[in-house]
Amino acid sequence: MDDVCVITGGGSGLGRATARAMGERGYQIVLTGRTPAKLETVVTELRATGVDAEALAGDVADRESMRQLARTAAKRGQVTAVIHAAGMSPHMGDPGVIMATNALGTVNVNDAFYEVMDARGCVIDTSSMSAYLTPKIVMPTHVYPLSRTDRSRFMRGMMRRVHLFPRTVRTGVAYGISKHFVIWFARTDAARFGARGVRVVSVTPGSFDTPMGDLESEESMTYVRNSAIKRLGRPEEIAHLYAAAADERMGYLTGTDILCDGGCVAGGASPFRRRGGTG
C-alpha cells in the first residue's frame, strides 16, 4: 500500500494514538508538530511495529511550513488521509496564538493538502466540545468567510470579538471561537474538495486523557459528571473514529461534524457551571 496518512499534532495525545491506528491499517505515516523530539519518539514507536513512518517538524500556523509538509508527503505516495489534530487549548498560549494555531492553522492545512490529495482521500479537521458549549452569540460567524479572501482581516475580526471579553476569559473565548470556526470551515470546504473527489469532515472530541486533557483536568472532571460515560475518553477510542471516517468505504461522509464526547453535550453540559472560561 502506498497510501500516505499525514497527522498534524502527531507527537502526542490524539494524534499519536491515531498514528498507531492508521499505521495498523497499512498507511505510511507522516507526522508533524513543532517539537522534533516528540515526533521522533512516535516515529521510533511506529517503526518498531513495522510501520513506515517519517517526521517533519512544522508549525500549522505557518502557511509555507504546511505547503512543505504537503510536498514531502506527496513524494512518498498517494496522500489519502490528512488527520489535522494539532491544536492549542486555553492553557497553552495567549489568545492570539491560540487563534492563529487553531483557526488559521486549519485553513493552512486544508489549503496545502488541497493541492496534493488523491481523489479517494479525506481531510479530517479537529474541533472541540467548546464549539458546542460556547453560546452562539459569542461566535463572529460573519467574519469566517474572510478566511478564504483576506487572512489579515479575518484574524483582526476574530480577535476583535475576543477582545470584547474580560482579559481573564480571553484564552477560553479564543479557543471556543477558533474551534467553532473549524467546524464551519470543514463543513464549507467539503464542496471545494468534493469537486476533486475528496471528503472533508471535522471530528469534535469531548474530554480525553491526553497531555492537553491533563491541563484541563478540573474542567474535564466537571464535564465527566454530565456525560453518559462517567470517565475521560481514551485516545485510542477516538483514533479508531478518525480511521473509520478516513476509510474510503465511508465515501458519502463529508461536510459534517462528528461529536465524540461520551454523551457530554447530550447530558446538558454548560461552561457556566465551571470556572475559567469556555475551553
Ligand SMILES: NC(=O)c1ccc[n+]([C@@H]2O[C@H](COP(=O)([O-])OP(=O)(O)OC[C@H]3O[C@@H](n4cnc5c(N)ncnc54)[C@H](OP(=O)(O)O)[C@@H]3O)[C@@H](O)[C@H]2O)c1
Ligand atoms: N484532549 C482533549 O480533551 C481535547 C478536547 C477537545 C479538543 N481537543 C483537540 O484535539 C486535538 C488534539 O489534542 P490532544 O489532546 O491530543 O493535545 P496534545 O497532546 O497537546 O496534542 C496536540 C499536539 O499539537 C501540536 N501542536 C500544537 N500547536 C502546534 C502548531 N502550531 N503546529 C504544529 N503542531 C502543533 C503539539 O505539539 P508541539 O507542541 O510539539 O507542536 C501536540 O503534539 C487538539 O486540536 C485539541 O484542541 C482535545
